[in-house]
Amino acid sequence: MNNSELDSILKKARRPEPIEEFWEEFPKQVVRRLNRARVEEPRLNTRWVPRLAWGMAIVVCITAAFAIGHWRGRVDTESVASNDILQNTKFVRETLALFPNQVRAIVRDQHGFNLDLASTSDVPTSTPIYVSVCDGKNCSSCVTFSGQEVQVAGQKLTVLSDGLGGIILMGDHFIWSSNRRVAMGNSLKIEAKNLSSITL
Numbered sequence: 375m376n377n378s379e380l381d382s383i384l385k386k387a388r389r390p391e392p393i394e395e396f397w398e399e400f401p402k403q404v405v406r407r408l409n410r411a412r413v414e415e416p417r418l419n420t421r422w423v424p425r426l427a428w429g430m431a432i433v434v435c436i437t438a439a440f441a442i443g444h445w446r447g448r449v450d451t452e453s454v455a456s457n458d459i460l461q462n463t464k465f466v467r468e469t470l471a472l473f474p475n476q477v478r479a480i481v482r483d484q485h486g487f488n489l490d491l492a493s494t495s496d497v498p499t500s501t502p503i504y505v506s507v508c509d510g511k512n513c514s515s516c517v518t519f520s521g522q523e524v525q526v527a528g529q530k531l532t533v534l535s536d537g538l539g540g541i542i543l544m545g546d547h548f549i550w551s552s553n554r555r556v557a558m559g560n561s562l563k564i565e566a567k568n569l570s571s572i573t574l
Contacts, residue, residue, distance in 0.1 A: 434473075438489040441469050458482070460517050461504055463569060475499060479518040481526060490524070497522075501568050503533055503541055508563040517569065527562070541566040 442465075459465055460482055470477050475495040481488045497519060506515040507527040514527040520535035534542040540553030543566060552566050 434491065435489075437472060438469070438487075441472055442487045442489075458504075458506065458515050460515050461569075466502060466517050466569060470502070478522050479516045479524045481514065481516040481524065483514040483527070484512055501535065501570050503535060504565075504567050504569050505531070505533060505541070505543065506565040507531070510561075510563075529562070533566075535568065539568065541568065 460480060466480065469480055469489070473489075473491055475497050476491045478490040478492055478497055479488075481490065498521070500519050502517050502519060504515065504517055505524070505526060506513065507529060508514075509527050509529075512527055516524050516526050518524050518533050520533060523530065523532050525531075529545050532544040534544070536542055536551075536553065538553055540551060542552075543550040543564065548562075550562075550564050550566075
């Protein structure tokens, strides 16, 4: 087929005419496609929020580990009555200053140090309380505040400060008081005292 034959065939062909229904439906189809395109617009990527939370948690853990590791070897002998670094007022004061009104407890056990932080700055300001619990095999200690619930030596304890300057510990199956030396239903060796020399 040459160009002139192709040209004559194209001239004989009729231009297709759309049916009448096409012109009625065409505007509706255009509107539907435009609306669908708006719905399918890509949303902002909000996956950064969990990543930011994990990043902040890692920064807090690294900072706490640095503070604890930094002061572990620098124990001031005048402020420490025993070998427990949690009785070091300088260490406790500076750890609490890193996270104002967020520290529920600083716990030391056979695994090392744990810092229990509140998600918001809502821990009431009060005198820190030192608690040491030994169950015969393991000893754990913590610095916390009155009204806090802590896990020490496998025991879940509620720590309270009474009006006489004493400390009351309530466990699942016992009550202990520093003023009255009351120990009901426990075989634990417990020491507790206010760290009144620490001002926040």
